[in-house]
Structure formats: C-alpha cells, structure tokens
Amino acid sequence: MADTEQSAVTVAVLGTGTMGEAVLAAVLAGGQPAERTLATARRPQRAAELTERHGVRVVTVREAAAADVVVLGVKPQQLDAVAAEVAGAVREGALLVSLLAGVTTARLAAAFPGAKVVRTVVNTPAVVGAGVTVLAAGAGAGEAELARTEELLAATGTVLRLPEGQLDAATGVSGSGPAFVFAVADALAEGGVGAGLPRAVALQLAAATVLGAGRLMVETGTHPALLREQVTSPAGTTAAGLRELDAQGMRAALVSAVMAAAKRSAELAG
Numbered sequence: 155m156a157d158t159e160q161s162a163v164t165v166a167v168l169g170t171g172t173m174g175e176a177v178l179a180a181v182l183a184g185g186q187p188a189e190r191t192l193a194t195a196r197r198p199q200r201a202a203e204l205t206e207r208h209g210v211r212v213v214t215v216r217e218a219a220a221a222d223v224v225v226l227g228v229k230p231q232q233l234d235a236v237a238a239e240v241a242g243a244v245r246e247g248a249l250l251v252s253l254l255a256g257v258t259t260a261r262l263a264a265a266f267p268g269a270k271v272v273r274t275v276v277n278t279p280a281v282v283g284a285g286v287t288v289l290a291a292g293a294g295a296g297e298a299e300l301a302r303t304e305e306l307l308a309a310t311g312t313v314l315r316l317p318e319g320q321l322d323a324a325t326g327v328s329g330s331g332p333a334f335v336f337a338v339a340d341a342l343a344e345g346g347v348g349a350g351l352p353r354a355v356a357l358q359l360a361a362a363t364v365l366g367a368g369r370l371m372v373e374t375g376t377h378p379a380l381l382r383e384q385v386t387s388p389a390g391t392t393a394a395g396l397r398e399l400d401a402q403g404m405r406a407a408l409v410s411a412v413m414a415a416a417k418r419s420a421e422l423a424g
C-alpha cells in the first residue's frame with residue numbers, strides 16, 4: 155500500500171488484550187498514523203493505558219467495527235457476543251483481520267456479513283518484533299487483502315501465507331509454541347539451580363541459550379538434528395543430558411503437546 159493510501163485508512167483493534175495490543179503496536183510501527191487508529195477497552199483504566207502507551211483513541215465496539223480495517227482480538231469464546239453487539243456496524247468491503255485461534259474464515263464471514271476476512275495466527279514474540287505470523291484469506295478476500303494484511307503486520311516479525319487448512323497445525327507450532335519454549339527455558343533454569351547456580355544467573359543463562367539456539371537455527375538454516383550433533387562430544391556432558399531427555403520422553407511429550415494444541419485449535423472453530 156502506498157503511504158498516501160495507508161494514511162487515509164482507519165484501523166481499529168476490537169478486543170485489545172495481549173495479542174490485540176501487540177498487533178496495535180506493530181500496525182503503528184509499520185507507519186499507520188495514530189490519529190487514524192482506534193482501540194477498544196472495557197475498563198476506563200485500560201482505555202487510559204492504551205491512549206498513553208500508543209496515542210490512539212479508545213472508542214466503542216460499534217465505532218471500532220465501522221473502521222476500514224477491523225483487527226478482531228477477542229477470544230474465540232467471545233466471538234458470538236461481539237458479532238451480536240456490532241451487527242450491521244461493519245462496512246461493506248471492510249477488511250476484517252482475525253487473530254482468533256481456530257475460528258474459520260467461513261464462520262467469521264457469516265458473523266460479519268460484507269467484510270473481507272483474513273484469518274491470522276500471530277504469536278507473543280510479536281511484542282519485540284520477533285514473532286511469526288501465518289495468514290490465509292477467506293472466500294471473499296484475495297491478493298489485495300492478503301497484501302494489505304501482510305503490510306499491516308510486517309512489524310510483528312516474519313509473516314507467511316499458508317492454506318487455511320494448515321492454520322490449526324501452525325497454531326500448535328508457532329501460536330502456542332512460545333509457551334512450550336518458555337516451559338523448556340524454565341526447566342533449563344531449574345536444572346541450573348539444582349546444579350548449584352543462583353536463580354538469577356540460571357535464568358539469564360537459560361534465556362540467552364534459547365535466544366542463541368533460535369538465532370543459530372534461523373540464521374544458518376541448519377537442521378536442528380545437525381546442530382544438536384555439533385554440541386554433542388563423544389562421552390561428553392551433552393550426550394549424558396540427551397540420554398536423560400530420551401529416557402524421560404521429552405521429544406514425545408513436545409510432539410504430543412503441539413498435536414494437542416492443533417486439535418484444540420480445530421475444536422475452537424465452534
């Protein structure tokens with residue numbers, strides 16, 4: 155989208171919680187002017203916080219729904235109530251960017267008649283511009299809506315298109331994935347404490363290790379199995395640790411965790 159075109163567009167985040175606020179910040183970082191950007195809040199204190207942090211106007215849900223681009227950031231379980239509240243307020247041809255896990259473009263299009271729907275899965279590292287977002291267009295949307303959404307979300311991190319049928323699986327890997335990685339980081343630190351490190355040092359080492367391992371994998375494009383081999387000396391410390399991970403089923407547990415999250419995403423379709 156050209157700068158002049160972008161500046162004429164009103165973008166509203168309807169449901170500005172953890173993910174809605176992350177996307178709001180990314181949209182602003184991408185060049186959308188704050189004076190044409192709206193948010194919703196259910197408590198006055200939250201409204202003041204959003205205005206102070208981002209310089210945006212907090213409006214009613216119906217006013218947000220009437221924007222050119224509506225980013226929907228409520229929980230899947232809150233969709234029906236919001237759709238009822240904004241019935242008739244969404245403009246014909248408006249772009250509806252959904253952040254909702256599991257909810258299909260078909261259901262969103264039925265809930266917001268006339269809107270062009272793009273379904274996305276963002277993840278919380280978007281807060282620091284290191285997220286990965288996947289997206290798919292609904293039946294009434296196409297290249298223009300996908301490109302506009304990619305541009306709006308560019309500051310979240312990496313953005314890639316997938317067939318909608320793969321979004322539940324992607325939710326398991328990248329949507330919920332940060333929680334699984336945080337569980338690993340927490341356990342790494344706990345192990346460090348068990349082995350005698352002060353907790354603050356153990357946490358610092360665990361966080362830096364997760365960051366470094368991720369960067370090494372992304373920046374070299376090397377398969378993680380090979381990177382793991384590069385750490386593992388014959389009869390060394392890593393081989394001893396990896397034997398424990400195998401014996402205690404860490405790999406199987408993570409595979410099951412991702413598949414359970416993907417299954418739950420599909421269930422949230424409603």
Ligand SMILES: NC(=O)C1=CN([C@@H]2O[C@H](COP(=O)(O)OP(=O)(O)OC[C@H]3O[C@@H](n4cnc5c(N)ncnc54)[C@H](O)[C@@H]3O)[C@@H](O)[C@H]2O)C=CC1
Pocket residue numbers: 168169170171172173174194195196215227228229230232235236239253254255256275276277278329330
């Ligand atoms: N948190 C995460 O890591 C991810 C979340 N998502 C999806 O993002 C969406 C938002 O999740 P979170 O930000 O974690 O939840 P959240 O609970 O922090 O945010 C939801 C927001 O919607 C607002 N809301 C609820 N009902 C409303 C209504 N009727 N009118 C106006 N506002 C209303 C709430 O006040 C809250 O601010 C969910 O659909 C979730 O599936 C997707 C990928 C990752």
Ligand SMILES: O=C(O)[C@@H]1CCC=N1
Pocket residue numbers: 255325329330
């Ligand atoms: O737990 C959830 O349902 C949301 C969707 C993916 C990450 N958080």
